[in-house]
Amino acid sequence: MAYQSSEIAQLRAQQEALDKQLAELKERETRQALNEIVAKMREYGISINELMGRKADSLSDEHSAKYRDPVTGSTWS
Template sequence: MAYQSVEIAELRAQQEALDKQMSEIKERETSHVLREIVLKMREYGISLNELMGSKPAQLHSEPAAMYRDPVSGATWSGRGRAPFWIAGKDRNQFLADPRGTAQVMV
């Protein structure tokens, strides 16, 4: 072990004590701040998603309809197996517009 003066040993012990004290105080302050944040979120109705800047997850959301049967009004997203009313036909005839009606191509 290398030589170490008494003064350096005392200073290191003080530093360790101060580091421990700072850690304990920071932990208490962090806990207090988190409680304040939670209370403010509840007071103003702020969700975690809003706090994180993200939109809420939409579970089981249906994809938008890309195709619409003009006869029955049935829709298809273009994913998966094609329904009977569009299978084997030109899909452009069944394109759905944003208003939800089929565009008839002549």
């Protein structure tokens, strides 16, 4: 059974408008947070690799080296 009253229709329209406002506000705050993060990364010279917990040159080392000493971190082929 579907409700037909105009009061319910009006409340649903208000709810849709609020949902849209909420989504827009969340998106704006997310963009602002990302901009702040990027600014801090630039300020402190933090790379994406460091952010992910990797050293800046670790990607190239991992692909070229066959062996790695877990104690010293030394690599060789």
